[in-house]
Amino acid sequence: MRKKWLLVGLGILAVAGGVAYKQRDAIAMALITRAADRAMARNVMAELPADQLHVGFCGTGSPLPNRDRAAACTVVIAGGRLFVFDMGEGSGKTLSLMGMPLDKIEGVWLTHLHSDHFEGLGPFTLQRWAGTSAKTPLLVSGPDGVTEITAGLNAAYRIDATYRVAHHGPAVVPLSGFGMTGAAIQPGIAYDSNGVRVIAFAVDHDPIKPAFGYRVDFKGKSVTITGDTAFTPKLAIAAKGSDLLVSEMLSPRIVNILANRAQKAGMTNRAKIFNDIQNYHISPAQAADVAKTAGVGMLAFTHIVPSVPKPLEFALIGDASNRYDGGIAIMHDGDIISISGAGEFKIRNLLN
Numbered sequence: 001m002r003k004k005w006l007l008v009g010l011g012i013l014a015v016a017g018g019v020a021y022k023q024r025d026a027i028a029m030a031l032i033t034r035a036a037d038r039a040m041a042r043n044v045m046a047e048l049p050a051d052q053l054h055v056g057f058c059g060t061g062s063p064l065p066n067r068d069r070a071a072a073c074t075v076v077i078a079g080g081r082l083f084v085f086d087m088g089e090g091s092g093k094t095l096s097l098m099g100m101p102l103d104k105i106e107g108v109w110l111t112h113l114h115s116d117h118f119e120g121l122g123p124f125t126l127q128r129w130a131g132t133s134a135k136t137p138l139l140v141s142g143p144d145g146v147t148e149i150t151a152g153l154n155a156a157y158r159i160d161a162t163y164r165v166a167h168h169g170p171a172v173v174p175l176s177g178f179g180m181t182g183a184a185i186q187p188g189i190a191y192d193s194n195g196v197r198v199i200a201f202a203v204d205h206d207p208i209k210p211a212f213g214y215r216v217d218f219k220g221k222s223v224t225i226t227g228d229t230a231f232t233p234k235l236a237i238a239a240k241g242s243d244l245l246v247s248e249m250l251s252p253r254i255v256n257i258l259a260n261r262a263q264k265a266g267m268t269n270r271a272k273i274f275n276d277i278q279n280y281h282i283s284p285a286q287a288a289d290v291a292k293t294a295g296v297g298m299l300a301f302t303h304i305v306p307s308v309p310k311p312l313e314f315a316l317i318g319d320a321s322n323r324y325d326g327g328i329a330i331m332h333d334g335d336i337i338s339i340s341g342a343g344e345f346k347i348r349n350l351l352n
């Protein structure tokens, strides 16, 4: 009897499977239509309370290739506007996939002119222009030399722009909104409007000069972003009283493994690079000391050097948590931290 019911069940499944297989195209089209409707209706900003400070991670990687981490990019959302710090390779796509409204971007501020901090600008600028019918170019501020980069990228994309205008028309892609405007800035107030203040401060990333970190203050909440830097007392001074410290990190114990294994494999140039990079990045322990001295409520690591599989990530930071009482998190692409008040942090991922 049981065998008979089993056969009947299998028969029904086979028929249902056959029908589904025959209808697979219609099912796929219905699922895709539903996903498209959902994507068009998505309004991430409505989920982010306007009186809070939000810090999103559009790129948490480094020049070392990694499938899961775009290169450097952090977005701060304050008062309904977006402030982007660095735009490394792939990070513009991540920003879009996070559902960020590209027409709300006030500008991009570069910490320094290492290529892993600006290579995403070209593709992103096209996304913003065509996706939002932008009427003014993207403002890209950064250390001296930034205008050379924006002018070069504008030149590289000029031919593409003529094709877009010819194809879609100037109402959809107004030529006035093409490309980017570069603005060289010095340490000091980089932006101050409608209750949002951005301050650039010098960090120590020799021989890359100048190199900046940034601090954003909004409605009594604050985040400090280190950019790429070796340990320097300037970091704790700049971050003093911030709620959140977003720090780059290089794990010496893991990078030493890479250097040793490269040497052992006869890759002496690669081993030298792994040794060289250790003197202009900050270790997790040093970043924890900065967090403690500055009295921040939380330490978030980005620009992870090197990336390791998620279950092993605790090994990157070693004993850093013994040096600082606040929360320490290793960030991933798509993460967003919402700061609602002193000591209140909510983390979620907008890609999931």
Ligand SMILES: [Zn+2]
Pocket (backbone or CB within 6 Å): 062, 063, 072, 114, 116, 117, 228, 303
């Ligand atoms: Zn970097």
Ligand SMILES: [Zn+2]
Pocket (backbone or CB within 6 Å): 112, 114, 205, 208, 228
């Ligand atoms: Zn750098």
